[in-house]
Amino acid sequence: MIVRYTVCCLLGNRLKNAYFNNQNIKSTSFIKIIYKKLYCTASKEYETPVENIRNFSIIAHVDHGKSTLADRLLEMTGAIRANSGAQVLDKLQVEKDRGITVKAQTASLNYTYDGVEYLLNLIDTPGHVDFSNEVSRSLSVCQGVLLLVDANDGVQAQTVANFYLAFGQDLTVIPLINKVDLKNADPERVAKQLNTLFDIEESDILKISAKFGMGVDKVLEAIVKRIPPPVVDRQKPFRALLFDSWYDRYKGAVSLVSIREGSVSVGQYISFVHTKKSYEVKSLALLRPEEQNVKSLIAGQVGCIACNMRSSAEAHMGDTIHLKEALVEPLPGFKPAKSMVFAGIYPADQSQLPDLKNAIEKLILNDSAVTATTESSPALGRGWRLGFLGLLHMEVFTQRLEQEYDAEPILTAPGVTYKAKIVGRKNIIKYGSDEIFFNNPAHFPDPVIVTEFYEPMVMGTIITPDKFVGGVISLCMERRGVEKSTMNVDNERVMLQFILPLNEIIVDFHDSLKSMSSGYASFDYEDYGYQPSSIVKLNILLNGVEVEELSTIVHSSKAAQMGKRMCTRLLDIIPRQQFQIAIQAAVGSKIMARETLKAFRKDVTAKLYGGDITRRMKLLARQAEGKRKLRMVGNIALPRQTFIDVLKK
Template sequence: MRPKWNLFFNCIKFRIKYKHKLVPVFYQSKRNRSDSLDVNFAEIPIERIRNFSIIAHVDHGKSTLADRLLELTGTIKKGQNQILDKLQVERERGITVKAQTASLLYKYNGDNYLLNLIDTPGHVDFSNEVSRSLSACQGVILLVDANDGVQAQTVANFYLAFVNNLVVIPVLNKIDLKNADPARVCNQLQTLFEINPNDVLKISAKLGIGIEDVLESIVTRIPCPSVDQTLPLRALIFDCMYDRYRGALNLIYVQDGSISIKDSITTFHNKKEYEVKTLSVLRPGEVPVDKLVAGQIGLLGCNMRSTKEAHIGDTIHHSNTPIEPLKGFRPSRPMVFAGIYPMDQSQHLHLRSAIDKLTLNDSAVTVDLDTSPALGQGWRLGFLGLLHLEVFTQRLTQEYGAEPIITAPSVTYKIKLKPTKQNVKDGSDIIFVNNPANFPEHVKIEETFEPMIIGTIVTPDRYLGPIMSLCMERRGIQRSANNIDNERVILQYDLPLCEVVLDFHDSLKTISSGYASFDYEDNGYQSSNLVKLAILLNGTLVDELSNIVHITKAKTIGRQMVLKLKDIVPRQMIHIAIQATVNGKIMARENIKAFRKDVTAKLYGGDVTRRMKLLAQQAAGKKKMRMVANISLPRETFIDVLKK
């Protein structure tokens, strides 16, 4: 017993000696704990609820501002960073790719206000996340860097909020920087959006300057939700996530009525009935509640075991209570398509399960089955952009341990076929193709169309010449060019989508030293001279390596492909001819010479174990091979080529 008593007294001495250090930390931790709050969220009146989002261009400080708001309201401890960037990919890349929600309690004039914050991504590829988040808000914080000023995505996000009739609170961040120029940026906001400079808040999210003014503006400027708690339940599903133990969890905005534990609810889309198992408010961790009322945002668990049961944009209502569904979302149209295949067909089920769970969390991704002679069974996935594709595949690897093979990205083309009795009768003379393998023969095509975009570029005027040259090189046609102020210009171009999705953004950043920003929106289809650039190995077509290109780029791209293949394809015992062809005409060709006979290959003598080891290595190598034409190509060859 004596050692235990000694340990006890030593602990008492330690606490007395360092009392001035331990007590404040303990007090702060207890004060900020979500489960220690004695607040009934359901009893907060509608007049004291505010739902808002933070919208901004990439790297303008959205996540940092969210951290400071959480700190100042006592939701989290001081000193924590990127609290709402929960994904590993977000922390590694330093960008937000998934909208996250947190409910804050803020005391203003002696009353508790419930502030529901939705932190949104800033990159154009995740604009779908922004539009869904704004459906549950009545106002937004438009965050602008006081150093960089208005950027392309700032313009896009402002008009997205403007179309939704949301109150906009303009905020200048990073005023503590050496090169910050708030007056210049305020003039830009006035020129572009007619925002009064006197209404602009000036803060430093990093240092915590002006954060209290932001909270007060949220309470005083943004209106409370326009809802009715006496009507039957109507709740909008605006996001979903997957939990391995609880299944699909729905993030809902309660428009009318209320929802409680053990209620029987039905989804309007699939008409399935569920019992409410869990309800919680995110602070940002889950805080269980018994009830959510109109105007609130919360997380709903109701034993949705299948990922296909949750539909983002669906309306939830009480069973046997007919209602009119809420206005959902316009389905996002994928812009970039790529094939995804398992590294080995034995991993097919695991990869399929991972894709199903991840698409529940990212509803903008479309999935269709696909089969490749060289890579086996897989899927054709549609994404909103190239970064969206990269983040999705990175999440597959990090969160689910999958190892997918990704084919070269492509876009969807529209093709008008020559009229025949059959296609005129059933209306199938217009087809859409996003896979080069499905591109019809040129003799059957009457006209081809490619997707176009309206690209918006904001740049310092000293880079105007190189940027205009880049747009012309990518077959762009200028729409407009306007000065924002004495130093910055906003350009608009009509550009083919296929010229933008791969490396346009990287090229733009390179020639502008990172100062130019880019945003785009869909602009339909335009007639264009498109062809299939086919890759042949010893005269046999390899669809996995083929591509759809504009006729003016066919020779250049074909030359690049055959040179790359010459470096990657391993030499064989036979001669290999690599050809790039268009409509049977050879655009480029390279040859890989055959191995000469190795006279030292035969082994005389030696122990048996060495021979067995060589045979085992040879068998393992053959297992990884796939036969293309009369050539044995390892799967790694396809991976290396398709990465480009």
């Protein structure tokens, strides 16, 4: 089959176009026969019966062995050769640098069991909470999941979140305990945790070592036996769900789809329900895991469609694809990802703005969870306000901009979206509603028209050894957390749930938690809506003049602490002037903190050699008077680098 496909590809695009468009070229009839035999036969080998197709994902906490298990599955099904390299599906440079999966990857595998050939569509998902959107979209096209748990670490916070995500979509869960070969592995203890938390019987659990391939053959058998085939209909008109996409410099936007009904072939015209745009299908491919071109895709398969789509806005996640001019009902889409953390991003130089814009648009196509709106700052120029699912998501996005597009962006400190309820008919007409949302201090509404401020909250789940419970509770209380529940996972570990303000956890909460628990505690969170809060705008004043670009939004109880921190930092960053500068942090008219930047001082008494003391005092008084006048009329010119040093993360 590989030989036939290779020869087919060597015939070239001109020959394929001639075949599909029935063009007249030399030796057309002979070439058609050869092409039909080679290309179409290769395509028919992929037409697996629906009952022999299995769609599944691997879900787990960070570093529990998802990508390693995916490698073993690829090797045992012949998709890649043995020992071909660690974590084949982690293709991005940022994934290799950080050792984590940040992008869900798909592979279609052939597996023969009891003489029957099965098509297994595998999706390897990220494990960090910031990439839960990738997990949710991947599960939407699956009928089952492999729930992977480390035999040493046991159930972690993200394990709990991923299980209930799969359970809520009514997917078949196959529990696996990985790394049973480790010296300190305790699979029996982990099995009891799974039974306590998820009511999973020990007889249903498979014990494996993904690193050495031990027990992985049993996993393949369980996939075939336990996971049901997809519910599809190949007799109906073509209909597919777009659940992922990426940008290719030669093909444009490539759409990864799950075919639910009918089939699609190269040369046909397809339409997108959401965008109402139509395209000609230029190429179709299965991921094995590298792209392998086929003539057609049929219901039950997961493959990619390239149709020269050039704009990232045209690939809408959850969109329904159908044949042009065919009438179909849209498939249920996805719940839009809700951005939790916002940060400004600006080019280092305004001449780089078009290149940065192009890079952001292409990367957003590959990561639909990122939102972008244009923004302008007097200090940093034109840029964007980007929304992310979390702090790691923001860091990975920025790192990908630098590595994949050679961009050098300036990223401002992260913040969250607040809500305010306003009064007054004119104000409501102005804003279009009695509730307004804002994530930029420059858009902070006048407190006079606001009846109540609200801030976003999250439900945080922490699993920690019991000896660290006291420290974890203190940390959460310090971050204005409210305890919701406590549950013993086993004799040694406790699961805590706290309602926490999102603004308190996005920067350094996870690092603090790991530090105080010696790395043993795990943390996961989910949206918990808005709650009333006493938030204020902290203004920075330089000699009484407000600098809007340095303002920030804080809780009233943290205003003095944050003000002191900002003033101390500015004291080290702002260049000294010929006159004294008062650096103040204020909420309204109340000064919360102050630092004084001393002026340059010229030694005006250096020319004196003795004499009366009054002459010395006269020179010093004249100097002080000159500095006082200069302070009254002098403008504090802050260089752009000063704003960058203060604002950037």
